[in-house]
Structure formats: structure tokens, C-alpha cells
Amino acid sequence: MLLLGEAVGPTVSRLLLLGEAVGPTVSRLLLLGEAVGPTVSRLLLLGEAVGPTVSRLLLLGEAVGPTVSRLLLLGEAVGPTVSRLLLLGEAVGPTVSRLLLLGEAVGPTVSRLLLLGEAVGPTVSRLLLLGEAVGPTVSRLLLLGEAVGPTVSRLLLLGEAVGPTVSRLLLLGEAVGPTVSRLLLLGEAVGPTVSRLLLLGEAVGPTVSRLLLLGEAVGPTVSRLLLLGEAVGPTVSRLLLLGEAVGPTVSRLLLLGEAVGPTVSRLLLLGEAVGPTVSRLLLLGEAVGPTVSRLLLLGEDVGPTVSRLLLGEVVGPTVSRLLLGEVVGPTVSRLLLGEVVGPTVSRLLLGEVVGPTVSRLLLGEVVGPTVSRLLLGEVVGPTVSRLLLGEVVGPTVSRLLLGEVVGPTVSRLLLGEVVGPTVSRLLLGEVVGPTVSRLLLGEVVGPTVSRLLLGEVVGPTVSRLLLGEVVGPTVSRLLLGEVVGPTVSRLLLGEVVGPTVSRLLLGEVVGPTVSRLLLGEVVGPTVSRLLLGEVVGPTVSRLLLGEVVGPTVSRLLLGEVVGPTVSRLLLGEVVGPTVSRLLLGEVVGPTVSRLLLGEVVGPTVSRLLLGEVVGPTVSRLLLGEVVGPTVSRLLLGEVVGPTVSRLLLGEVVGPTVSLLLLGEVVGPTVSLLLLGEVVGPTVSLLLLGEVVGPTVSLLLLGEVVGPTVSLLLLGEVVGPTVSLLLLGEVVGPTVSLLLLGEVVGPTVSLLLLGEVVGPTVSLLLLGEVVGPTVSLLLLGEVMGPTVSLLLLGEVMGPTVSLCYWYN
Structure with a gap:
């Protein structure tokens, strides 16, 4: 299994992504890295395995130790045994720090999984997501919850484990019973035998560990659907993603797994293995059998000559350099993000050319007797065209986005527009006649004019809208709301333009001037600091996640300034x-x-x-x-x-x-970049890359402007100012704008989607400031030692504490 790489060794180099396997045995998976060792370097992502045994998974890190560094994400394994999974952290201890996400393992045994938390205890804190494990034994998985009990609270997602035995996996549900509530995704497990739905859990019962994602296991032998799991039963460990295994031999759909049975289908993504020879669909892998198919991404190997390739190149009777495409013969070629130079010239992006006139296109364009510029669509003749995100220029003009044209008048559209006898610009909707139209994200221009976003027009006046606008007898622009009359409107994320003008975001109109906003605030006639809101006054500014400071200067995120x-x-x-x-x-x-x-x-x-x-x-x-x-x-x-x-x-x-x-420059300045830019020997703007020069910095979606100043997104700067940031910015030794990060300097603050403007002032979203004013905030703001505007949070300061939705 090679993706833009080369297998070097007597056995198998299973999966290389822009790397090279070097060793006598197996280098299983390299992503832009290099395996160096005699045994196994299982998975390297932008890193390098250094050691004689196994460096299982490195993501932008380096394994240092003689045994195993299982999974490092922007970290480093330090210890002689195992540092299983570090995400922007560091394993400290002699045994195992299994999984840290923006945390640190503290203890001699195991801190299995911490997400923005900390494992406190001598045994196991398996998985904490914005929570804390409290108990001597196991708190397996908590998402915004807390495990309370001496035995097991395996997996809770916004739920609660109730019972002395097992609450395996609950997603927005509740386990009730002493036997098994295996894995529920917005559902309920019923019965002591079958584990109907498992998501990242483990079924413990008499027969099968099924792992079903939005499906149902029926029978004691077959493991129908497995998502990143392993079936332990009498027949097959299939690993199926949204597929079905039928019988003891066929493994229909495998995603990054391996079927071990009488017929081996190594790696299938949304495909089907039929028989001992054909491997229909391979994603970043290699079929080893009577017919070798080296590299197929959403493609199919049918024989010794025909190969349908994605991100590859076929050199045979008909030479075609393809990216995400397929060669079927000397003339016909189905291309995805590629180009065919032959008797029929067609520059296609995700499409197919069937002849000189007919072409089924996906994100492409055919220049021939029938001109059609299509994006994710299909042209069947001179008039009928089923289009997805495209446009047909012919006898019937229709500019469609994710829709279908059936004739000159009737058109069922998804995100598109039909220009014909009945003009209708639709987005995810349907036109049934000249007047009635049920629309989702679209607009109908006819006897009843209505521009709708995720809504429905029932007549000339009444309209129930979601994310849309009705221009008729009752003018109202709504976002996720409803218009009941000419004046009254209950809005969620919308705006009513009528006798009472108010634009609301997740709120409600109280009068002609007052507006109650959630995720936004109006402070006066000119100054307004808004989050997902709008101020209509002397200084008009429509802001989404931004800030207006005066009549001219405005820092906007998803917004609009209408002023000078x-x-x-x-x-x-x-x-x-x-x-x-x-x-x-x-x-x-x-x-x-x-x-x-x-x-x-x-x-x-x-x-x-x-x-x-x-x-x-x-x-x-x-x-x-x-x-x-x-x-x-x-x-x-x-x-x-x-x-x-x-x-x-x-x-x-x-x-x-x-x-x-996603490449490498070998010139005056050598730098390995992923989505980045080299501007000279020292200055480098990096996105998911690394510059090794006078200023060493490991960045993810960030920018290094010199030895001290660095704008970071999901990265880390090791220099005069040490800061571990996630989607944030360091502007000096003190000032830092942080999103999901932490600044360790003169002002210590752990922020989530917030901003530190000095030693005292801090705007926080889901974060905590530990300084002169201690406040634990969720979607709130601290404007000094006393004043704080909170949404879903709490201020533990001297005086003010304002809470919304807080228990």
C-alpha cells in the first residue's frame, strides 16, 4: 500500500504516504516520514522513528526510546517503556502516559486519556473530556461529565452512568440495567445478549462484539459493521464502515483494517471484495494476490490492463496522467482531478468523458460539440441534464447546484437555479408549479416572491422560515425562526424588518429599541462589542464574532462594516x-x-x-x-x-x-513544509510545517516573523517567550490572544477561545484566568476585578456573578 512512495524490503511496506520504508521486515504506515529500524515503524506522520523495536505512531514528533513510542501528536516520548498517545503534551513517568490532549500525565501508572484535563489518582483515569476522574478504580470516558462510583463508568457523552456494573457507551442517553447498555447513539440498548451499536467501546457478551454505527447486528456469527474495532467471534474480524458482511468469506467494506479469514481483503473503502482475486476498492493500500492493484483511491482494479486510479498514473496502451480518475480504454477515460490528451480533449475535475458529446462530469468541464460546464453533475443529452453544482449551456439553460432538471418547466433543485419558463433559484429545495415551492436554502421568483433559507412558503403571506427571508406583504428576514403576523416574530438567529426593527442572534425582540441577544451585546449608540450579533445605530456594523471599536476601525470575524x-x-x-x-x-x-x-x-x-x-x-x-x-x-x-x-x-x-x-523545497533554503511558505533563510510563514534555521519553531497553522514574535495556530514557540497555543497569537512577552491555548509568562492564564489583554483584563470563552481576578467562565467576559458578563459560566470574584444556563 503506497501513496506517492516506494516500498523497499523483502516483505511488505503496507502504507507509505509521501515517504519511504527502509528495513527488512515491515514499515506499516508512513505519512511524510521515514521508517528507520530493523523491525517495525508502524505509523509516522511528519516524524521519524528512531529505535530498534517499534515506533507505532508519531504525528509531528519523534520517538526517543528503545521500546515503543506508540502515538505522539506534537509531543515527545520521554521514558524507557511506553508513551502511548500525547497530543500537545509530554509524557512524564517511567511506565505509560496513554493519551494526553492539552494535559499532562502525573503518576506512576497510567493516565489513559485526558482532554483538557488532568488525571489525578494512582490507577487509571481512562478518558476525560473537559472533566475529571474521581474514584480509585476507573473512569473510562467522560465527556462534559463526571464518573462517580467504584466500578466502571465506561463512556458517557453528556449523560450519566447509573448502575453498579457497566454503562459502556452512552451518547446523549442513559444506561439503565445491571447487564449491558453497550453503545447507544441517540438510542437505547434492549436485551442482555446483542450489543446493537458500539461506538469506540467494547462489547462484553456471550457471542459477538459487533461495533455497529447507526445499524443493527442480527445473528450470532456475523460482525456486520465495525468502525475502527475488532470483532472477536467464530468467523471474521471484518472492519466494516457503513457496509454489511455476508457469509464467512466476503469482507464487503473495510476502512483501514485487515480481514483475516479464508479470503483476504486487505483494505477496502466503500467498496466490495468479490472472490479470491478482485480487490474492488483500495484506499492507500496494496492488494497482494493473483492480480496486483498498487494504488486505488475510490477506484477498482478489474484486470491486468484496466485500472481505475485516483491520485496515480497509468502507463500502458493509452498513457494518461491522472489524479483521481480512471482509464477504461484507448479513448474513453473517466477522470477525477485530471486531464486526458487524446482524440477527445477534456479538462475534467471529478468527471467522466463517454464520447465526443455525452459527458458525465463532476467538478469539471467538457469542451466539445455540446458545451457544458458542470460541477458534480451529468449531461444526458442536448436538453436533459442532471446536475450537481454545475451549469449546462445548451437548448435548456439551467445553472444548477446539486439539483436536477427534468424538462423545460419542472425542476427539482438542490443548491441551484433554473432559468427557463419558470424561473426559480433554489438551494436545497423543490419547485412543484408556478406558485407553490418548498425550499431549503433557495429563492423562488414568481407570483409569490420569497427568498428562503431552510424554510417553506405556503401562500402569499404566511411563511415559516428557517434561515431565510420572505419579501411580500409581510417583510421578515428570519434565521431559524417563524413569522406569525405583520409585527410579532419569535426569532432564533434572525432579523425582522418591519414596525419593530431588530436583528437578533439566538434571542427575542422585546420592543422597538431593546434587543436581547445571546452571544452578543449592545453597549450604546456607537460602541458595541458583539459576538454573532449586529448593532443598528449611528455607526452601523453587522458583526459575527467580531468587535467594533469606533466609527472606522473594526476587527471582524464573519461580519460586515457599513460606515465610512x-x-x-x-x-x-x-x-x-x-x-x-x-x-x-x-x-x-x-x-x-x-x-x-x-x-x-x-x-x-x-x-x-x-x-x-x-x-x-x-x-x-x-x-x-x-x-x-x-x-x-x-x-x-x-x-x-x-x-x-x-x-x-x-x-x-x-x-x-x-x-x-504539501511539498518540499530543496534550494537556497531547505525547508519541509506542509501548507506553508518560505520567504528567505530565516522568515517563514508555516501552516502545518517546520523550519529548521536560525529560529527553530514547530508550527501548526501559524507564522514565525522573527526570533520572538510568532502568530501561532495550533503550534508551539520555544524561544524568549514560551507559550503553548492552540489557535492563538503571541504578540510579545505579556500580551497574548488565545484560542484554546495557554500562556505561561508574566500573566498565567488557561484560555479556551479567549483573549488576555494584560494582567487583569481578559475576555474569555470557555476558559479560566488565574490571576488578580479568578474567574471560571463559559462564553463570558471579565472587564476588571468586579464586572463580568457571563453566558453559561460563573464568576468567583469579589462582587458580580451573572449566569445564563448555569446549574
Whole structure:
């Protein structure tokens, strides 16, 4: 099983992803790493196994020890025996620190799984998610709960284990009975024998450990559906994901597992193994049998010549370099993210060419006698087209997104638009006639005009809307709400524009001026600090997860500022009248640019991701950047100009400098990057990568600007200011904006989705400040030693404590 790698050894190198197996026995799974050792390096992700025995799983780490470093995620195993699983932590102890997520194992035996918690006790704290294990024996899995009892509370997700024996796995449920409540996903286990549904648990009964995900096990022998588990019974350990095993021989669907029975099907993803020879669907694996199929991603190996490939290349009677595609013969080719150069030229993305005219396309385009630009759709003839996220330009014009056109008038659409005798722009909805339309995320332009998002139009006046807007006798723009009359409206995440103007987010309209908001706040006529809300006053600003500081400056996340500088932003920032850093937004000002995940720096320069700039330099990009008339940074795109570069997840900035995504640059500055950028020998903007130079920093979705300043997202800076951050930012030795992280410096604060602005002021979301003012907050804010606005939290300070939804 090789993915862009090479197996070197006499036995089997099962799975290599952009790496190389070196050893005489088995290097099971390498992801952008290298196995070094004589025995087994099971799974390396951006790391390196160093030791004579086993380095099971490293994610951006390094195994150091003679025995086993099972799973490291952004950590390091320190000890002679086993550091099983570390996620942004460190194992401290001689035996086992099984799984730490933003925590630390403290004890001589086992701290199995901590998620933003800490194991306290000498024996086992198996799995804690935002909780704490309290008891001498086992608290197996707690998600936002607490295990209370001497025996076992195996897995609780927002529930409670009740009984002296076993409450194996409850997801939003409750185990009731002394025998078995094996695994319930929004359901209930009934009976002492069968474990109907197991999700990350273990069935202990007389017959089978089934592991069913949204299914049901019927019978004492077959293990129908296994998701990352193992069936222990008389026949087969199948590992099925949303499939069914029928009989003692066939293993229909395997996801990253191995069937051990009379017929071996090593690795199947959403496919079916039929017989001892054919391996229908392999994901990042290799079938070892009479017919070898090296690399198939959502594909099928049918014989010695025909191969349907995803992320590979077939060199045979018909040469085709494919990415996610299939070659069926000398002329016909079904492509996914690839290109066929032959008698029928077609540039396709996730599509299929069947002849010179008919083409079934997925995210692609056919240039031939019948022109159709389709995204995830199918063209059956000159008029009928079943489209998914595409557009047909022919006798019947229909621009569809995830929908279907059946004739000139009737069209059942999903996220699309039909331009014909009956005009209807629909998103996830259906048009039944000229007036009645049941819509989800769409708009009908006819006798009854209504723009709906996840709602339904019943007549000319009454409309029950979810995330939509009705423009008719009663004007109301609603988000997850309902309009009952011309004035009264109970809204959840919406807005009513009528006699009482108010835009609410998860709240309710109380009068013409007062609005009660959840996840947002109106402080006065001009200043407003909002989270998922909007202020309509002298300074109009529509904000989602952002902040307005004055009439001009606004830092926005998923919002819009309508003032002296008009800018509609989604996940971006407006700094002045012209400069705006946008993510999924649009600036309408001196320089018109429609951006998706990009940045506008002036009248000409624009950094775009999934966007388009209509100005002095016109360029239509998909996941790329236009820096002028010639230079272009592209991701999954192509620029045909003075400097021609066809890139897949990369960038060409000149003859030597190159910004790579999921690649490696070997030039003046050697750096192994994943979704990052090398700008010189020292400065590097990294996303999931690592720079080894004058400033050593291991970053995940972050940026290193020098030896001290670092903007980090899910990373760690080891320098003058030590900070372990998750989705946060360090701006110096004291100031830090944190999202799910921790700053260990002059001001100690453990934050979750919050911000530390000094030694006292801190805006917290699901976090805790341990400083001059101690407060445990959930979706709240501390504005000094006394004032605090809380949502689902508690202030343990001198005076104020305001709580919503707090028990």
C-alpha cells in the first residue's frame, strides 16, 4: 500500500504516504516520514522513528526510546517503556502516559486519556473530556461529565452512568440495567445478549462484539459493521464502515483494517471484495494476490490492463496522467482531478468523458460539440441534464447546484437555479408549479416572491422560515425562526424588518429599541462589542464574532462594516479606508474586489483564495493569488501568462523561490513544509510545517516573523517567550490572544477561545484566568476585578456573578 512512495524490503511496506520504508521486515504506515529500524515503524506522520523495536505512531514528533513510542501528536516520548498517545503534551513517568490532549500525565501508572484535563489518582483515569476522574478504580470516558462510583463508568457523552456494573457507551442517553447498555447513539440498548451499536467501546457478551454505527447486528456469527474495532467471534474480524458482511468469506467494506479469514481483503473503502482475486476498492493500500492493484483511491482494479486510479498514473496502451480518475480504454477515460490528451480533449475535475458529446462530469468541464460546464453533475443529452453544482449551456439553460432538471418547466433543485419558463433559484429545495415551492436554502421568483433559507412558503403571506427571508406583504428576514403576523416574530438567529426593527442572534425582540441577544451585546449608540450579533445605530456594523471599536476601525470575524469604509467581510479585518485583510469576504470601495479567503492590499495587489479580482488585473482564480500582471500564486489552478505555471497545491514566484503546499523545497533554503511558505533563510510563514534555521519553531497553522514574535495556530514557540497555543497569537512577552491555548509568562492564564489583554483584563470563552481576578467562565467576559458578563459560566470574584444556563 503506497501513496506517492516506494516500498523497499523483502516483505511488505503496507502504507507509505509521501515517504519511504527502509528495513527488512515491515514499515506499516508512513505519512511524510521515514521508517528507520530493523523491525517495525508502524505509523509516522511528519516524524521519524528512531529505535530498534517499534515506533507505532508519531504525528509531528519523534520517538526517543528503545521500546515503543506508540502515538505522539506534537509531543515527545520521554521514558524507557511506553508513551502511548500525547497530543500537545509530554509524557512524564517511567511506565505509560496513554493519551494526553492539552494535559499532562502525573503518576506512576497510567493516565489513559485526558482532554483538557488532568488525571489525578494512582490507577487509571481512562478518558476525560473537559472533566475529571474521581474514584480509585476507573473512569473510562467522560465527556462534559463526571464518573462517580467504584466500578466502571465506561463512556458517557453528556449523560450519566447509573448502575453498579457497566454503562459502556452512552451518547446523549442513559444506561439503565445491571447487564449491558453497550453503545447507544441517540438510542437505547434492549436485551442482555446483542450489543446493537458500539461506538469506540467494547462489547462484553456471550457471542459477538459487533461495533455497529447507526445499524443493527442480527445473528450470532456475523460482525456486520465495525468502525475502527475488532470483532472477536467464530468467523471474521471484518472492519466494516457503513457496509454489511455476508457469509464467512466476503469482507464487503473495510476502512483501514485487515480481514483475516479464508479470503483476504486487505483494505477496502466503500467498496466490495468479490472472490479470491478482485480487490474492488483500495484506499492507500496494496492488494497482494493473483492480480496486483498498487494504488486505488475510490477506484477498482478489474484486470491486468484496466485500472481505475485516483491520485496515480497509468502507463500502458493509452498513457494518461491522472489524479483521481480512471482509464477504461484507448479513448474513453473517466477522470477525477485530471486531464486526458487524446482524440477527445477534456479538462475534467471529478468527471467522466463517454464520447465526443455525452459527458458525465463532476467538478469539471467538457469542451466539445455540446458545451457544458458542470460541477458534480451529468449531461444526458442536448436538453436533459442532471446536475450537481454545475451549469449546462445548451437548448435548456439551467445553472444548477446539486439539483436536477427534468424538462423545460419542472425542476427539482438542490443548491441551484433554473432559468427557463419558470424561473426559480433554489438551494436545497423543490419547485412543484408556478406558485407553490418548498425550499431549503433557495429563492423562488414568481407570483409569490420569497427568498428562503431552510424554510417553506405556503401562500402569499404566511411563511415559516428557517434561515431565510420572505419579501411580500409581510417583510421578515428570519434565521431559524417563524413569522406569525405583520409585527410579532419569535426569532432564533434572525432579523425582522418591519414596525419593530431588530436583528437578533439566538434571542427575542422585546420592543422597538431593546434587543436581547445571546452571544452578543449592545453597549450604546456607537460602541458595541458583539459576538454573532449586529448593532443598528449611528455607526452601523453587522458583526459575527467580531468587535467594533469606533466609527472606522473594526476587527471582524464573519461580519460586515457599513460606515465610512464599506466592506463586507467574512473572517477578515478592516484597518482603514482602503486596506482590508479579508477571508471569505468582499471589499466594495476604491478597489472593487470580490474575495474568498484572500487579502486586498491596494488598488492592484490582491491575494485571493477561491475568489476573483475585477480591476486593473483581471484574474479568475481557484485557491490562488494574483500579485500583478505576471506573478501568480496558485493552489489547484493554472496561470497562462509570461510566467506559465500549472500548479497543484503550490506556487511559483520566480526561478528559485517557491511556496509549497504539501511539498518540499530543496534550494537556497531547505525547508519541509506542509501548507506553508518560505520567504528567505530565516522568515517563514508555516501552516502545518517546520523550519529548521536560525529560529527553530514547530508550527501548526501559524507564522514565525522573527526570533520572538510568532502568530501561532495550533503550534508551539520555544524561544524568549514560551507559550503553548492552540489557535492563538503571541504578540510579545505579556500580551497574548488565545484560542484554546495557554500562556505561561508574566500573566498565567488557561484560555479556551479567549483573549488576555494584560494582567487583569481578559475576555474569555470557555476558559479560566488565574490571576488578580479568578474567574471560571463559559462564553463570558471579565472587564476588571468586579464586572463580568457571563453566558453559561460563573464568576468567583469579589462582587458580580451573572449566569445564563448555569446549574
